[in-house]
Amino acid sequence: MSKLNPILAGSAQSIDAYQQAIAQTSQAVAQWLQQPEMYQGKSVDELRERITLDFNEQGLGNQAAIERAIEYFLKDSLSVHHPQCVAHLHCPSLVISQAAEVLINAIDDPQTNLQLTELAKEHFPHLQIISRARDVDHYIKLRQAGVEAPERETFEAALKSGRMTLEALGLGAYEARERADLFRRFNLQMVEEMVAMAENDAASRVAVFTPLRSPR
Secondary structure (H helix, E strand, O other): OOOOOOOOOOOHHHHHHHHHHHHHHHHHHHHHHOOOOOOOOOOHHHHHHHOOOOOOOOOOOHHHHHHHHHHHHHOOOOOOOOOOOOHHHOOOOOOHHHOOOEEEEOOOOHHHHHHHHHHHHHHOOOOEEEEEEOOHHHHHHHHHOOOOOOEEOOHHHHHHHHHHHHHHOOOOHHHHHHHHHHHHHHHHHHHHHHHOOOOOOHHHHHHHHHHHHOOO
16 A cells, blocks of 8 residues: 555554545535636646646655645636536546537527537637628627627529529539529528618518519
């Protein structure tokens, strides 16, 4: 039995060391749970410096190992119980989101997708977010949340289907592609105008943009 690590034995010293380790750990977790703010993360340089650890054959000993775990693991762990936390952003230690450059948001449910985007923008503003949008309404909300170019799930597929239909009806491939590109530009411009509207509910958008579709 090592003097530094006396837990793995049945002696009174081992039992006492075990109880001390459990008490020390429980106290640290209890203090961590009472912190008023959610962990916000550190810079990439700070993380690189902190994860540079020196190892030796003898080890640290129970008390020092627990103190290091508290300092390097517990203090830098995301509080998944916190009301502002989303489980998709959770990483056990050192919040890898601080080192990431891109977040791909492919969550299917629009509300959950939007919540993740908003939390990522709030807590990890350096991240570039690539997100899919279920429909135009979802696209508009993502744009207003700061996503530069959401990808609508069926938009490109619909354009391709339309182009293939024009070709099947006898239109040349080049002209069919030109018409699809023209529609893409017009549609994106119209949707971006919706994004910029002050009153951005479905009824307001219909009132403004329905005349554009009406026959003249």
